[in-house]
Amino acid sequence: MKTRALTQLLATTSAPALLLKESSVQWSNEAFNELPKSDRHQVEHWGRESSDELLVCAGTLFERLIAGDHTLVIASGHRAVAQQRQLMQALIPQLQSGASPFFALPQILSQLLGWQSAAACTTLNTHQLTLVGHWHDRQQQPPQTLDLNTSLAASLYTDHAGATQVQEWSQPTRDPLLPERGIWLGQRVEDADGNMIGHLAVWDTEPQSSLADSIHLLQLCADLVGAWLPPKPADDDNKTFAADSLTHLPQRDALDAALEHIEQNHPEHDYLLALIDIDGLSRINAELGQQEGDRVLCTFADKLRHVCRPDDRVFRFGGDEFVMLMPAGKQPPPLLKRLGQINRSMAEQLGHPFQASAGTALMTEVNGSSDELMLLADSRLQQSKKQGAA
Structure with missing residues (x-):
């Protein structure tokens, strides 16, 4: 790997980048150095020791490229322009007609990204969620009330939790929506004032689509919903x-x-x-x-x-x-x-x-x-x- 040329190319990019050699930090760019110390440590640890394919840290997706004894860890700069356009074309007419984004988005996300299941929930109270939209096996499922404690999304609602999470399981869970094994992507949704109002999620036993594309689109949807919904009045x-x-x-x-x-x-x-x-x-x-x-x-x-x-x-x-x-x-x-x-x-x-x-x-x-x-x-x-x- 031509490390000098690589570091020159990545020195001024806005995407945080870290270069490891034999598990030791060899170089990092300015964008990486500006990350909070705890985030830098998390990325370094993942780059050296974790076997996970991707890392989501503070809402940013990191990917790892390995060549010989060098490992490059870089924030994903991928932007699926065509998917964003398709998302807007499908979602905006429904919003204009008065449809709830929490009802419309699961079908759009499942069809656009190819995941078997997608869901959108809002908070009912401190212990329950309202499953507003649920698309599974190409069909809209009825709404229902869910127990937050048994939902795989519960961690999204804890203090200081990351807004984007990836979870994989190989045994049956307590979540009534999930199959015996699979991969789950969850994205917290906040209103314009930063209050948690719900979450979006997609899951599948064997996802066929790019995790990077899916995470990026979930984050975009959460931003759109947060901007679309009016802030809750004080009184x-x-x-x-x-x-x-x-x-x-x-x-x-x-x-x-x-x-x-x-x-x-x-x-x-x-x-x-x-x-x-x-x-x-x-x-x-x-x-x-x-x-x-x-x-x-x-x-x-x-x-x-x-x-x-x-x-x-x-x-x-x-x-x-x-x-x-x-x-x-x-x-x-x-x-x-x-x-x-x-x-x-x-x-x-x-x-x-x-x-x-x-x-x-x-x-x-x-x-x-x-x-x-x-x-x-x-x-x-x-x-x-x-x-x-x-």
């Missing part, structure tokens, strides 16, 4: 939310705050959530004009208000979707019956056909998780629309 109870300019209903941010408040302060009470969609609003806009479409939205919003009990709340979720949040006692409120009455009244008042579909879910069906509540209601809404079209 949600005193926060004022802007109403929708057309229907004058509270919007999605107010719904999110209401669900979070219920989740944290009223776990003993049950609530019914209804996700309601106006069927064929785009057709009404195309055939009768935008003004008629706006009239439909305003009339429908007004009728939803009138069927609300004192403690019921209605929100405009976006586009042609509305959400009703209602306290549920021993018997859930007869929302579907009320919606049928509204459909008939709307058609009569507007003078043309009208139909709205709904999917409902109870908090007690999802162990108090608002994320799972929304996903379950949406799943039932899609079933209702399919049945109506049949």
